[in-house]
Amino acid sequence: MNKFYITTAIDYTNDVIHIGHAYQKILADSLARYHRLLGDQTHFLTGTDEYGQKNEKSAKSRGIDPQEFVDEISAKDKKQWKNLNISYDRFIRTTDKDHKKFAQEFYLKSKAAGDIYLNKYEGLYCEGCEAYYEKKDLVNGKCPFHPSKEIQHLTEENYFFRLSKYQDWLEKYILEHPEFVWPDKKREEILSFIRGGLKDFSVSRLKKNLSWGIPVPDDPNHVIYVWFDALINYLTYGVEENCWPADVHVLGKDNQRFHAIYWPAMLKSAGYQLPKTILVHDFYSLGGQRISKSLGNVILPSDLTKKYTTDGVRYFFLRYGPLTNDVDITWEKLKEVYNADLANGLGNLVARVAKLAEKVDLHLEPRTYNLEPEVISHLNGFRVDLALEFIWQKITAADALIDSNEPWKLEGEKLTEFLQKIIPQICQIAYNLQPFLPETAQKIQQQFSGKIKSGDPLFPRIS
């Protein structure tokens, strides 16, 4: 039996997730469901990233304890995922006990390898961004994002990870393993970044400045920097479940550098195998605007599912989502796709055939179905969009077959005969839809088993 271990990025808990994050989870979920269908021993991990200054600050502004704060956000995220039918096997939180322990062990392993050392970090610090800036990045001596705040000149003692040591090794590794970063375009970006030179990065913060973090195990004055700790979540679960290395890390392009550069170097340092593929997807924009809290255009996945159903949203995202390109989303487009592909397409096909079958009181013998070779080949290459496009061609073909046979003019034996031909085709379509639209696939399979009845529309048309 094959093993398949897939992860998503874990979401930062300073605020609830939005549709940008949702694309990633749905994508990973459909791949996980696909591998379960293949019979692979599948592990699907998602979760939340809960330490760091932003979390601590957000909690303070609400006047509550950080743990209480991240508990709340984490629970809200989980609700969103449930609403989208995300079939994760574990929801990991970086505040989980096993993760804390594992992250500390990892840190020590990397240190024992000689890759962690103490140094001084000097820099221009913006409190709003909770980040250091180079002088050249400032606008009139102020932070470009928080011009009202004063830039602070800080010196802080940090532990550093010796990333520079891994530069040549990593470049060679990526060249020799073209499947390591997907798609190609992103791999080129990573390579050019590596060639620009890798600098050591800090992996700790002083506890007196930031207490909300995992303690550095051999220095009580420090906590582990969020990035270093967060990446390790994949390994925490992977080692426990004995499914490391991961087959796919699914993440957004904002995270590609951390996953494609820091993470492999960290793993190499601590003596672990590298994940097989880093799948980097692009972003949604909303009516031409970047999705962001400050623009006030954040949409929750639950806002969309209310109107378009869970599978409706899954379909739209998977078929037309930002897999290898940024994609602009509008309510208008969503409605058009819903009506054209789901109501008029899949839903109507099922409805018209079910009604005909009901007329002759048809019973069908159970049959087995299989994934189409084209679907398999597209999914092995992560192209959920092309897989769905292929399935929709089958839907159109089924509609055309119905029209050319005019079954509504047939009666008795002849009608039964035709239905026995067309219904398995629809069931085959439903079988292939399982990774993408699990509820709908199941409904169709149920409707066409045993005594067939016409029922409520799968996707009522929206005007």
Next chain:
RNA sequence: GCCAGGGUAGCUCAGUGGUAGUAGCACGUAUUUCAUAAGUACGCUGUCGGGAGUUCGAUUCUCCCCCCUGGCACCA
């Protein structure tokens, strides 16, 4: 500024050295009535970003220019 990828029908995009597409949506016409005013068939529209060059011939190759997007380290 540097690097990468793009600019093709109203929209989203595919594509090729021989006056563009088997594409989907939208639109139009016909047709059908089993179905969610759904389906099917047929059709419409484009100076293929601008200019120059190579070529018998370029949307496709080369050069220049314009525009868009992304990356250019501690932004989960």
